[in-house]
Structures are given as structure tokens and as C-alpha cells.
Amino acid sequence: MNIVFNKKAGANPLLAVQSLTKGASLLWHEKLRKYVLIPIAVNLILFSSMLYLGYLYVGVLIAKFIPDWLLWLDWLIYPLFFISFFVAGFFTFTLIANLIAAPFYGGLAAKTQHILNDQSGDIQEQPIFKVLGSELKRIAYLVSRAIPIVIISIIPGVNLIAPVLWGLFGAWGMSMEYFAYTLENEGALFPEQRQLLKTVRIGSLSFGGMVLFALMIPVVNIVIPPIAVISATIYRNKLAG
Numbered sequence: 340m341n342i343v344f345n346k347k348a349g350a351n352p353l354l355a356v357q358s359l360t361k362g363a364s365l366l367w368h369e370k371l372r373k374y375v376l377i378p379i380a381v382n383l384i385l386f387s388s389m390l391y392l393g394y395l396y397v398g399v400l401i402a403k404f405i406p407d408w409l410l411w412l413d414w415l416i417y418p419l420f421f422i423s424f425f426v427a428g429f430f431t432f433t434l435i436a437n438l439i440a441a442p443f444y445g446g447l448a449a450k451t452q453h454i455l456n457d458q459s460g461d462i463q464e465q466p467i468f469k470v471l472g473s474e475l476k477r478i479a480y481l482v483s484r485a486i487p488i489v490i491i492s493i494i495p496g497v498n499l500i501a502p503v504l505w506g507l508f509g510a511w512g513m514s515m516e517y518f519a520y521t522l523e524n525e526g527a528l529f530p531e532q533r534q535l536l537k538t539v540r541i542g543s544l545s546f547g548g549m550v551l552f553a554l555m556i557p558v559v560n561i562v563i564p565p566i567a568v569i570s571a572t573i574y575r576n577k578l579a580g
Contacts, residue, residue: 342527342535344578349539354577355546362570366562370454374447375565378440382561389432390557426505426551427489430512433554434478436564437516441474444568448520451572469523476529477519481512506551507544511536513554514547517564517571539578546574 348354366375437444488508492501514536522532536543550567554560 342522342525342531344535344539346538348578349542352541352545355542355549355574358546358574358577359549359566359570361573362566362568365451365454365569366566368454371447371450371569374443374450375562378436378443378447378565379561381439382436382564385432385436386557386560426502426509426555427485427492430485430505430509430551433513433516433564434481438471438474438478440564441471441520444520444565445523447565447568448572449524451569452521452524452576455573455576473519473523473529477515480529480533481515484508506548509551510544510548512547513550513567514543517546517550517567518543518575520568521572521575542574542578546571 365371485508488501488504491504492498515533518536519529519532522535527535550563553563
């Protein structure tokens with residue numbers, strides 16, 4: 340299937356806001372409930388673990404990577420390191436959570452499309468091995484792009500730009516993650532998904548950036564992944580060429 344995104348619509352960040360707002364309102368829709376309960380339970384366990392590990396170790400890691408000659412800038416470096424570690428941490432834990440919940444998210448995107456189109460009946464879900472295989476390819480792509488930023492993050496002085504890099508990378512990664520499910524249901528594989536999102540880069544980064552920010556808010560981040568799947572499906576409809 341030849342999928343085309345409307346570039347003009349994709350240049351409007353407000354569409355991302357509208358899609359996320361509508362997605363949140365549909366989270367507990369009776370037809371979607373069975374697709375969100377297990378992912379929410381997975382997110383509760385993983386994000387709670389992330390917060391606990393962050394509480395125990397982030398301060399130690401920050402102190403370890405600040406050399407003595409930069410201590411006079413600790414008022415600036417501590418917040419920057421804190422942001423970098425938490426963006427990287429929540430990004431990593433989100434990928435793990437999505438890998439576990441991927442079989443549910445494909446069905447969630449398909450059922451959301453039914454609701455948007457006012458359709459009834461059974462949905463056609465992608466085979467579980469195809470879904471997991473696509474998720475692994477996406478994770479491999481994102482990890483390969485994250486390695487250079489990790490290296491920058493531990494180089495004294497240069498690492499001051501790491502929070503900006505992590506923010507941009509995280510926004511792009513979250514957009515790729517959550518658009519994937521609805522696009523896979525249309526037959527678009529990973530390479531095509533990536534090219535489609537590049538054609539609406541402003542919209543992709545706006546959507547992914549808001550999702551990434553919400554993922555760093557305790558309690559809220561437990562329900563954000565399924566909301567993001569629903570919202571990406573809504574947004575994809577708004578971007579129809």
C-alpha cells in the first residue's frame with residue numbers, strides 16, 4: 340500500500356496536541372479497555388523500577404562523571420546531567436515496556452481505527468512474530484543512534500550539549516515507536532515508516548517530544564504509552580494525504 344502524509348498538516352504542531360488530547364479521552368473506551376490493561380500493568384512495574392533506581396544511583400553517577408576542574412559549574416552541570424540520565428533512562432525503559440506490550444498495541448491501534456471509522460466486527464491483528472520482529476528492528480536502529488550520544492554524555496565539557504541531543508533523539512524515537520503500530524496495520528514496514536515520518540518532521544518531533552515529556556511525569560507515565568498509541572492512530576488519520 341502506498342501511504343502518503345500531508346506535509347502541510349504535518350507542519351502544524353497543534354495537530355499533535357489535538358491528537359494527544361483526543362487519545363487521552365479514548366483511553367477507557369469500552370472497546371479499547373482489554374488492550375490497555377496489561378500494558379498499563381507492565382508500565383507500572385517498569386517505571387516504578389526506573390524511579391527507584393534513579394533515586395538510588397543518579398546522584399552517584401552524576402558525581403562520578405563531573406571532573407574536579409568543572410566543580411565550579413556544578414550548579415549548571417548537575418541539572419543538565421540529571422535531565423540527560425532521566426531522558427535516556429525513560430527512553431530505555433519505554434523501549435523495553437513497548438517490546439513486552441507490542442502484541443497488545445497493534446490490536447489497540449487497529450481497534451482505535453475501527454472506532455474512528457465507526458466500524459464494527461473483529462479486527463485483523465498482525466501476527467505476533469511479525470510485530471515483535473518489527474519492534475526489535477526499531478530498537479536496534481534506535482540503539483545504534485543512541486551510542487554516539489552516550490559517548491558524548493561522558494566526555495567532560497562536551498557533555499553540556501547532551502541534554503539537547505537526548506531530547507531531540509528521544510522525541511524522534513518516541514514518534515517512531517508509537518506511529519509504528521498503526522502504520523504496520525496498513526502494511527508499512529520499518530524503512531517506509533521512517534521515511535514517512537521524515538516527510539512530516541516538525542509534526543513527528545512535536546508529537547514525540549510531548550510524549551517523552553509526559554513519560555517523565557510520575558504516575559502519568561503509566562498510562563502514556565497506550566494513550567500515545569491511540570493518539571498516533573488519530574494523528575495518522577489527520578495526516579492522510
